[in-house]
Amino acid sequence: MGESDTSSLTVAKLKALCIIHDLPTSGKKAELIERLLEAGVERRTLGLEDDSISNLDESEKSRPVENGNQRDSHPSPAKKKTLNESPMLLSLEDDETLTPPASKPSSPQNSKTEKAHTDEIFEAEILDATLIDIDDESIIEVEEGNFDNNESQNHHKNTVQPMTLVEMLQQPKAMAVLLSVIILGAGGWYYLSHQLEPFTADSLRYGDSMRYIISDGEFMATEEFVTIITDQLETDDDICKIQMLFDGVGDVAITDGDSAQLNTQASLDRLGAVSTKGGQGMDWLTVESTNTMDFTGAGELKIQRHLRSLIPGSNACREDSLGGSGSGTLSMTRWTELREQVSLASQTDFTLSLGGEFQGTATTYGIGGLLGKLGQYSPGLSLILQPVELKDFFGSTLITEDAIGVSSGWEWRVIGSERIGATDMWKVTASHQAVRDLCLGYASMTLWLDETSPGAVRQLVDVSISSSTSIQESCSGLQEIAGDLLLPEGELELHHMFERSQLKRGVKPLELGKSHDNRPQANDLNPRESDLSDWGNADTHLPDNSSIRAHALELAIQCIEEPGWNASGAKEALRNDGYIWRASTSSDASLTEWNISWVDTGDNAGWVLFSVRGQSGSLDCEVLEKGPHDSVSHSRDSIPSVLSLDQIEARLMDASRFPMLTGTDAFFTSGLYHPETHIGYLVVVPGVGLGYDLSSVFNTVEGATTIDVQRQWNDGDWDHQTSLLVDGTDGRLIGWTHVQYIPEQ
Numbered sequence: 001m002g003e004s005d006t007s008s009l010t011v012a013k014l015k016a017l018c019i020i021h022d023l024p025t026s027g028k029k030a031e032l033i034e035r036l037l038e039a040g041v042e043r044r045t046l047g048l049e050d051d052s053i054s055n056l057d058e059s060e061k062s063r064p065v066e067n068g069n070q071r072d073s074h075p076s077p078a079k080k081k082t083l084n085e086s087p088m089l090l091s092l093e094d095d096e097t098l099t100p101p102a103s104k105p106s107s108p109q110n111s112k113t114e115k116a117h118t119d120e121i122f123e124a125e126i127l128d129a130t131l132i133d134i135d136d137e138s139i140i141e142v143e144e145g146n147f148d149n150n151e152s153q154n155h156h157k158n159t160v161q162p163m164t165l166v167e168m169l170q171q172p173k174a175m176a177v178l179l180s181v182i183i184l185g186a187g188g189w190y191y192l193s194h195q196l197e198p199f200t201a202d203s204l205r206y207g208d209s210m211r212y213i214i215s216d217g218e219f220m221a222t223e224e225f226v227t228i229i230t231d232q233l234e235t236d237d238d239i240c241k242i243q244m245l246f247d248g249v250g251d252v253a254i255t256d257g258d259s260a261q262l263n264t265q266a267s268l269d270r271l272g273a274v275s276t277k278g279g280q281g282m283d284w285l286t287v288e289s290t291n292t293m294d295f296t297g298a299g300e301l302k303i304q305r306h307l308r309s310l311i312p313g314s315n316a317c318r319e320d321s322l323g324g325s326g327s328g329t330l331s332m333t334r335w336t337e338l339r340e341q342v343s344l345a346s347q348t349d350f351t352l353s354l355g356g357e358f359q360g361t362a363t364t365y366g367i368g369g370l371l372g373k374l375g376q377y378s379p380g381l382s383l384i385l386q387p388v389e390l391k392d393f394f395g396s397t398l399i400t401e402d403a404i405g406v407s408s409g410w411e412w413r414v415i416g417s418e419r420i421g422a423t424d425m426w427k428v429t430a431s432h433q434a435v436r437d438l439c440l441g442y443a444s445m446t447l448w449l450d451e452t453s454p455g456a457v458r459q460l461v462d463v464s465i466s467s468s469t470s471i472q473e474s475c476s477g478l479q480e481i482a483g484d485l486l487l488p489e490g491e492l493e494l495h496h497m498f499e500r501s502q503l504k505r506g507v508k509p510l511e512l513g514k515s516h517d518n519r520p521q522a523n524d525l526n527p528r529e530s531d532l533s534d535w536g537n538a539d540t541h542l543p544d545n546s547s548i549r550a551h552a553l554e555l556a557i558q559c560i561e562e563p564g565w566n567a568s569g570a571k572e573a574l575r576n577d578g579y580i581w582r583a584s585t586s587s588d589a590s591l592t593e594w595n596i597s598w599v600d601t602g603d604n605a606g607w608v609l610f611s612v613r614g615q616s617g618s619l620d621c622e623v624l625e626k627g628p629h630d631s632v633s634h635s636r637d638s639i640p641s642v643l644s645l646d647q648i649e650a651r652l653m654d655a656s657r658f659p660m661l662t663g664t665d666a667f668f669t670s671g672l673y674h675p676e677t678h679i680g681y682l683v684v685v686p687g688v689g690l691g692y693d694l695s696s697v698f699n700t701v702e703g704a705t706t707i708d709v710q711r712q713w714n715d716g717d718w719d720h721q722t723s724l725l726v727d728g729t730d731g732r733l734i735g736w737t738h739v740q741y742i743p744e745q
Helices: 011-020 029-038 051-055 108-128 165-169 172-193 223-230 373-377 379-385 390-394 433-437 477-486 553-561 568-575 645-652
Strands: 209-222 239-254 274-277 283-294 300-307 322-337 343-354 356-364 404-407 410-420 423-432 441-449 458-466 491-504 579-587 592-599 605-613 620-629 677-684 704-715 718-727 732-742
Touching (some): 011 029, 209 223, 223 491, 239 491, 274 343, 283 343, 390 404, 410 441, 423 433, 433 441, 553 592, 568 592, 645 677, 645 704, 645 718
Antiparallel strands (some): 209 491, 239 283, 343 356, 356 732, 423 441, 458 491, 677 704, 704 718, 718 732
């Protein structure tokens, strides 16, 4: 625009014109003028020079002027005219309209200050309002000639005075807005400026944090579900039911990593990310998120446990319970790899004071966490444990009325809006597909969302999972079998509400989907083909070859061939194409114990526990216990190729891969096992197991091999338990735990 197109109107006036003409109000002054001109607004209305001014009748220009103000000496009679019959000029800051006359004259300095203050106030009000559009301009007519003829108008050689505020409000559109405000009452301006708009979830940022309140928490587990809570704790009690009530506060946060986390990177482009080791012990750049729940102080934590009936022949749970009030904390940390956006690892830390004192940590690589096997079968279930991250859950979907979608196994729908406090929020319902379709029970969430928060502002969780046949009455036979296979016996219920209390936003958005320097490659992660042993073809057991244990499995197996061996079933099976599908060992300075489980070609299976002393050629072997196994399948073709036990040991003791596995409270010390440590392996193949023929339901199930290491010891008043699990096919650490406790006195 040239100099001739410079408007005498302020930006506030121009934006007011944009509002009245249904035009956007964003942009600089020049953009506003251009937008209004394109909409057909006359140049005079915009306070621009107009060629027609120079053609005015000279007598019009020479009208009397009093006190510097131009007046019309011959006012025309009052008449009605509509908006389109005459061009109208608008003013938002006429002195007599906005500033009441003072009792004493004001100085020019004060007049300017008061006028500027009025401009600021009115401009803020206009900019904050989203005005309602009423297009029918014929509804209200403008009455001319009813204004005070003494109303002053500023005169300039090249401009015509814009309309006053009163005149502007008598425009049909502006009047309709004013009437709407009057009808809506005191809340009118709030309504106009805070209508609930559709939005897409904002990306998470490094440094984001949100505090929330946990209320109405209830947890209940029975029968085999109880092991989700107790399988890491050594207890002589036969607990068949646990109930828990809880309230407290929680914090979710995205770590803002510093430059020390980028020591493998050539630049600081990925600043904010955190370096984390994966299951193969290699370093990855990740987004680290934490969720901490505190049930101490003002929080509440009540736990009751029910024991099995002592009545002979009864398997019922007793109605009376043991327990009481306590306190505790629960912290869950998740690491998401930058490029592939997959869960690289998760860690759960807890403390509990309830009669005894408990604390511990559990780390899994890939899927896992508090929900145990349920988390493996339905990873999306973990969303019930913390406020949902909107970007992760909804992606770029527009959150608006009746929007629907599927995310992480959850079907969701926006069912409308609801006011929470003073804010309107979108309300979303979600249900978990797998829990429903496999007849496992139900899992539902209700979420309340607003545009300012990267997480759900309020989240109501309602979960009930059960192996009860009454829940499965409407399921097909295949669904019932699948549900029975996936579910332990018993019930699991979880109900609670999360509600935001504080929110702090970071600055830099997460960079998911981006690669990073020195990212591990496939050849860094997977073992070479030559390192794997295909022992399932003809051998009787997984190769051991350990040099740090006194009696490797190859040596112990020699006991079976000795003449005095008192376990003929195992001997006969291994001589006739049978094999050992489970073996575990522990040892001290002079004696090793092996517990082996075998299966023969007829699917007959058993186990034998024996001790070994001495060296090859002069072994002292003794059978300690033996017994049968039920429902085990023989399938050599399904046994996968694996790393030997000594190769697994070497990986686990490599401090550059897994430094946390060596030390006083770990498994290894100075290249050896701690004395109390056990190691073993387990082979699972398709076929009969747990009373079902797995291959009839899951035709693609392949065999799997896992390596487990366990240790128990005492340290003063504390009892310690630690264990780990490794995938034998590639040496990947699946997870590890460490629990310590002081038993209840």
